[in-house]
Amino acid sequence: MDQSQIEIRVLSSLDLIPAADWDSCACPEALDGSRPLDPFTTHRFLLALEESGSVGRGTGWQPQYLTAYLDGMLIAAAPMYAKSHSQGEYIFDHSWAHAYESAGGRYYPKLQIAVPFTPATGRRFLTRPGYDGIGMSALVQGAVQLAAENRISSLHATFCTQAEALAGREMGLLDRSSQQFHWLNDDYADFDGFLEALSSRKRKNIRKERARATAFGGEIHTLTGAELRPEHWDVFWEFYQDTGSRKWGSPYLTRQFFDIVHETMTDDVAMVLAERGGYPVAGALNFIGRETLFGRYWGCNEHHPCLHFELCYYRAIDFAIAHGLARVEAGAQGEHKLARGYLPTRTYSLHWIADPGFSDAVAKFLDAEAQAVGEEIEILTDYGPFRKANPEEQQ
Structure with missing residues (x-):
């Protein structure tokens, strides 16, 4: 040609x-x-x-x-x-x-x-x-x-x-x-199947972290598609602003971006929210690809032990296994991801x-x-x- x-x-x-x-x-x-x-x-x-x-x-x-x-x-x-x-x-x-x-x-x-x-x-x-x-x-x-x-x-x-x-x-x-650091799905049937591939010490540590995270006094939900409502984006914007101001000085994305995503891309999104007393206290936002779950943003207005690991890493693994995805890309940086099954x-x-x-x-x-x-x-x-x-x- x-x-x-x-x-x-x-x-x-x-x-x-x-x-x-x-x-x-x-x-x-x-x-x-x-x-x-x-x-x-x-x-x-x-x-x-x-x-x-x-x-x-x-x-x-x-x-x-x-x-x-x-x-x-x-x-x-x-x-x-x-x-x-x-x-x-x-x-x-x-x-x-x-x-x-x-x-x-x-x-x-x-x-x-x-x-x-x-x-x-x-x-x-x-x-x-x-x-x-x-x-x-x-x-x-x-x-x-x-x-x-x-x-x-x-x-x-x-x-x-x-x-x-x-x-x-x-x-x-x-x-x-x-x-x-990416997590790779070796055809695990469930999260316990993934844990069985780890050394016993790492397996115990992850179970302890998940137990501490879920003891924050509330419930954790993963929402996608029609489950996402405008009020979810209102609170996630608060989380994003807090994280953005600490990491970058000012957030990169505008508030309107999340409104447009709600209008056009909810089927591409998996939002993980931790709620206590009926009100969200922390959240993680993922985008869904055909083979990959892409972890993008995290934020909170209350700090609880290990809740970040649970929402960003472990719930992402749960979602990937449940939906037959090959990997989780958890974003930039973070050698702490290694101990949680994410390899360089x-x-x-x-x-x-x-x-x-x-x-x-x-x-x-x-x-x-x-x-x-x-x-x-x-x-x-x-x-x-x-x-x-x-x-x-x-x-």
């Missing part, structure tokens, strides 16, 4: 792209009405960010949706943003920006292909079936050309898939390795840097970083809670 026939367009709003066209590239597996692999690249999720004002003017995330058309048909797209800072990315380049600007360069604005505020792995170069290779190639070339023509310092694609990382490397992009997993990103000298320096850094990440994953996995082959190590 002749790539010269492909037309690249940059669009300032997702309203300019029909949902069916975008989703034919973002989640073709869901066009029959089934669940998408990744809810975060769907038209409805990205549009919720835009319409709610969570991205756009004044946020440092200016939509620049990258699209590729062949004979008038959308064959590929990428959620791309012009960034004036490096917040809300979770694969951070703060040190790169500092070094570049210390040397007299201008690092911002930069181009970011990502789902804002969402450290969840998924396709970033969204292609219609049958156009995978040529579609990604057109998007990469289009983004690099756009950056070069506008003298933009760099282009980044974060939390892409391993396949995209390998393909991007072949196209000349720099690939970067990071890590998260490599994540990927791709980068293009305009300045050749700075690009070479970053490439050397990434080689060393990748080796360190691999070693850390190996060490942490060995310290994991699962039973070892040696019977003496099972205690």
Whole structure:
């Protein structure tokens, strides 16, 4: 296929792209009405960010949706943003920006292909079936050309898939390795089946934590679909504000975002609420993919021992087992997840840097970083809670 026939367009709003066209590239597996692999690249999720004002003017995330058309048909797209800072990315380049600007360069604005505020792995170069290779190639070339023509310092694609990382490397992009902690479902029949795979000490610790958590004096419910009501979002907004102000200084998402999610995405959501005396005191918000439960936000207005672990990690495992999901991605950071059955997993990103000298320096850094990440994953996995082959190590 002749790539010269492909037309690249940059669009300032997702309203300019029909949902069916975008989703034919973002989640073709869901066009029959089934669940998408990744809810975060769907038209409805990205549009919720835009319409709610969570991205756009004044946020440092200016939509620049990258699209590729062949004979008038959308064959590929990428959620791309012009960034004036490096917040809300979770694969951070703060040190790169500092070094570049210390040397007299201008690092911002930069181009970011990502789902804002969402450290969840998924396709970033969204292609219609049958156009995978040529579609990604057109998007990469289009983004690099756009950056070069506008003298933009760099282009980044974060939390892409391993396949995209390998393909991007072949196209000349720099690939970067990071890590998260994911829980993997080994066809467990129930939570006790999962516990049986752990060493006895870790198994006892988790049972103690669950007992302490459920002794907070109330009840815990997992709500999805029609079970979710507007008042649930009112209280979850309180939780989110509290956590956001402590972690980031100010919340990334607006209140309207949660209202739009209630209108358009309740079937994609599993909210876990702890209620005491009929009033919610803590909550965790998950998004549901075809194979994965994505843990996203947590908050509380009362502090109870181990309730965070119960709502964010153990109830997520319960939900994944009950619904036959293959994994739980519990978000960024947190080595404390290891003791709770979440193992270190490599994540990927791709980068293009305009300045050749700075690009070479970053490439050397990434080689060393990748080796360190691999070693850390190996060490942490060995310290994991699962039973070892040696019977003496099972205690």
